[in-house]
Amino acid sequence: MFWNIYSKRLISTLRDKSTLVWTWVFPLVMATLFYFAFTSLDSVDQFHTIPAAVVAEGGEQEAQAFRQVLESVSEQGEDQLFSLQTTASREEAEQLLDQGKIDGFFMTDNQEPTLFVKKNGLNQTIMKAFLDQYLQDQEAVITIIHESPEQAGKLQTLFSRESFTKEISLAENPPTNKINYFYALIAMVCLYGSFQGLTSVSCLQANLSPLGARRCLSPVSRFVMVSADLLAGVTAHMLSLLVLLAYLILVLNVNFGGKTALILLTSLAGCVTGVSFGALVSVCTKMKEAAKTAVLVSVSLACCFLAGLMVSGINYTVAKNAPVLAWINPAARITDAFYCLYYYDTYDQYFLNILVLLLMAAVMTGLTAIFLRRQQYESI
Amino acid sequence: MIQVKNLVKRYGNLLALDHFSLDVLDGEIFGLLGPNGSGKTTAINCMLSLLTYDKGEISLFGRPMSPTNYQNKQEIGVVMQNVAVFNELTVYENIDYFCGLYVPEKRRRRELVEQALDFAGLQEYRKFLPGKLSGGLLRRLNIACGVAHQPKLIFFDEPTVAVDPQSRNSILEGIRKLNQDGATIVYTSHYMEEVEQLCSRIMIMDHGKELNTGAPAELKSMIRGGEKVTVELPTLPPAVLENIRELEDVERADYNGLSLKAACRTGGHGLIQILDLLRKNHLGFGRVFSEPPTLNDVFLEITGRELRD
Numbered sequence: 001m002f003w004n005i006y007s008k009r010l011i012s013t014l015r016d017k018s019t020l021v022w023t024w025v026f027p028l029v030m031a032t033l034f035y036f037a038f039t040s041l042d043s044v045d046q047f048h049t050i051p052a053a054v055v056a057e058g059g060e061q062e063a064q065a066f067r068q069v070l071e072s073v074s075e076q077g078e079d080q081l082f083s084l085q086t087t088a089s090r091e092e093a094e095q096l097l098d099q100g101k102i103d104g105f106f107m108t109d110n111q112e113p114t115l116f117v118k119k120n121g122l123n124q125t126i127m128k129a130f131l132d133q134y135l136q137d138q139e140a141v142i143t144i145i146h147e148s149p150e151q152a153g154k155l156q157t158l159f160s161r162e163s164f165t166k167e168i169s170l171a172e173n174p175p176t177n178k179i180n181y182f183y184a185l186i187a188m189v190c191l192y193g194s195f196q197g198l199t200s201v202s203c204l205q206a207n208l209s210p211l212g213a214r215r216c217l218s219p220v221s222r223f224v225m226v227s228a229d230l231l232a233g234v235t236a237h238m239l240s241l242l243v244l245l246a247y248l249i250l251v252l253n254v255n256f257g258g259k260t261a262l263i264l265l266t267s268l269a270g271c272v273t274g275v276s277f278g279a280l281v282s283v284c285t286k287m288k289e290a291a292k293t294a295v296l297v298s299v300s301l302a303c304c305f306l307a308g309l310m311v312s313g314i315n316y317t318v319a320k321n322a323p324v325l326a327w328i329n330p331a332a333r334i335t336d337a338f339y340c341l342y343y344y345d346t347y348d349q350y351f352l353n354i355l356v357l358l359l360m361a362a363v364m365t366g367l368t369a370i371f372l373r374r375q376q377y378e379s380i
Numbered sequence: 381m382i383q384v385k386n387l388v389k390r391y392g393n394l395l396a397l398d399h400f401s402l403d404v405l406d407g408e409i410f411g412l413l414g415p416n417g418s419g420k421t422t423a424i425n426c427m428l429s430l431l432t433y434d435k436g437e438i439s440l441f442g443r444p445m446s447p448t449n450y451q452n453k454q455e456i457g458v459v460m461q462n463v464a465v466f467n468e469l470t471v472y473e474n475i476d477y478f479c480g481l482y483v484p485e486k487r488r489r490r491e492l493v494e495q496a497l498d499f500a501g502l503q504e505y506r507k508f509l510p511g512k513l514s515g516g517l518l519r520r521l522n523i524a525c526g527v528a529h530q531p532k533l534i535f536f537d538e539p540t541v542a543v544d545p546q547s548r549n550s551i552l553e554g555i556r557k558l559n560q561d562g563a564t565i566v567y568t569s570h571y572m573e574e575v576e577q578l579c580s581r582i583m584i585m586d587h588g589k590e591l592n593t594g595a596p597a598e599l600k601s602m603i604r605g606g607e608k609v610t611v612e613l614p615t616l617p618p619a620v621l622e623n624i625r626e627l628e629d630v631e632r633a634d635y636n637g638l639s640l641k642a643a644c645r646t647g648g649h650g651l652i653q654i655l656d657l658l659r660k661n662h663l664g665f666g667r668v669f670s671e672p673p674t675l676n677d678v679f680l681e682i683t684g685r686e687l688r689d
Contacts, residue, residue: 001480001484004476004480004481005477005481008469008476008477008480011469012466012468015468206430210460210461210463210464211464211466213430213464214458214525214526216430216447217428217430217453218478218481219454219481220481221448377430377431377432378432379391379431
């Protein structure tokens with residue numbers, strides 16, 4: 001009997017066109033849009049060499065030394081700072097600057113090198129900092145040679161630029177901004193499971209549909225009926241999530257950092273929570289199905305907003321000022337679980353998130369069963 | 381089979397069932413006849429424990445009915461007024477689903493589903509989705525889903541609403557067959573012709589109350605009226621109409637500008653008297669109809685208004 005209810009419900013759900021659009025097609029479309037919109041996001045932080053020029057005027061020793069330094073930091077390689085062009089005259093350099101081919105140029109015809117730029121910006125600031133550092137080092141060298149020539153041997157240490165801090169990664173995977181949007185998408189699709197829960201319970205409420213009334217008349221307990229329906233809802237929704245994950249990993253080549261089994265576990269926990277949430281909203285509100293759907297959409301969006309999936313940083317504010325709200329927000333728990341998988345090399349926080357999700361699902365399913373068991377109708 | 385005693389059901393201030401009582405005997409087709417809003421569906425929903433009620437007792441199969449009395453529910457079939465099927469399941473899958481709620485054994489269920497498909501004439505539509513069926517076929521699917529498990533007691537709540545005459549006859553035939561196979565039927569409708577030809581006993585109800593109960597012939601014998609006469613005629617002077625009303629065997633008469641309608645006394649010669657009077661007054665007339673009293677006349681007699689008002 002359970003199998004009959006479960007299998008027919010599953011078939012019915014998989015054939016439902018609106019479900020097909022919203023839980024199968026829509027996430028794939030969103031994933032594709034995210035992919036194209038955020039592909040360049042991770043390359044924003046990468047350094048690009050600065051197009052610059054130096055005017056080859058001034059044959060003094062200082063001018064030649066500066067040009068040599070410039071050429072040395074413009075050599076191709078990991079440490080290349082400038083894409084340097086050498087111009088014969090200032091006019092030629094100004095022409096390049098006007099055409100936007102360079103961000104600035106250095107003149108070496110005066111007593112000390114000077115920088116010419118047309119506007120403010122990051123690259124111009126770097127060029128200015130480079131020049132200032134050069135002049136400072138030059139001054140230091142001259143001072144040392146004049147005042148303490150016996151210390152000249154230690155000049156090498158002045159330019160060694162040794163760093164006493166070391167950058168290490170907390171996890172195997174490099175930090176990336178793009179991945180957060182895909183986490184958000186998966187969390188949103190998990191919460192879309194609430195519509196499965198809503199439909200399952202609505203089809204068991206005599207006051208909402210003739211089908212609900214008809215099923216209430218059968219000799220099957222509501223607990224069995226709702227369990228089979230919700231399980232079918234979870235199955236159908238999990239299938240759509242699997243398709244989404246396969247599309248992200250295999251087609252769009254999104255790197256979730258391996259750990260496929262745990263990604264699936266997170267999706268399943270999120271899916272179960274979403275479905276049971278929809279079931280609870282459906283059973284404890286005395287509204288028509290359209291109104292209940294509106295409630296679900298609003299609550300889902302609110303959860304996603306508070307989880308920082310729309311405005312970055314909101315989740316930290318919520319976690320700081322209303323920690324309970326942060327913990328009971330399923331969207332926050334799903335995304336946090338994904339963050340843990342990607343960035344942490346321990347699983348304590350991850351499994352805590354999964355536990356909280358499953359606990360919420362258990363409480364909501366239990367409440368749904370209690371409400372349904374007591375539900376009788378004054379009118380239908 | 382069914383015993384309902386002093387059932388009271390209110391929707392806010394509206395009294396939907398007013399000390400409603402009912403006895404349905406084993407093996408009969410019992411008709412609940414009344415206009416829309418008379419309380420037929422409410423009575424059935426209370427009997428099925430779908431609705432709460434304020435007062436009264438309901439027992440089915442000699443056992444009190446409650447939402448968790450699965451023993452009772454196991455033996456009941458319900459064909460609801462609104463079609464209640466899954467739009468995404470085929471005809472076969474829908475019948476199998478609802479039958480499966482009563483019959484867990486798969487092989488037995490397969491037999492029952494095939495029988496239900498035959499019964500409802502849906503064999504050739506077994507792979508169709510409900511959205512592809514006509515209104516009549518959809519109703520037949522609704523019936524097949526309700527009776528596939530071969531219940532002992534079947535409630536039909538206005539199963540022929542919005543159904544074409546051909547499908548209606550097919551549905552009524554099917555109901556008769558179910559009864560012949562041993563099922564007790566409770567049938568509600570506001571179509572008096574259906575109830576009259578189908579039911580062995582009928583309860584006429586209005587405003588949530590029983591007005592009268594009996595076999596169709598018994599109910600018709602309760603009214604004073606005999607045959608109903610309709611005479612088509614283009615004009616009828618008021619004086620002549622008054623003379624017709626004064627005829628010995630005429631109960632009442634009305635003229636609407638096109639035809640004269642008169643209710644005659646039982647056992648009298650109203651039709652002959654009316655036609656004689658018209659001839660004497662040199663009034664030409666067209667077609668003449670005479671029909672025996674119907675349940676509508678019974679309803680009219682009791683309530684002063686027509687069933688379909």
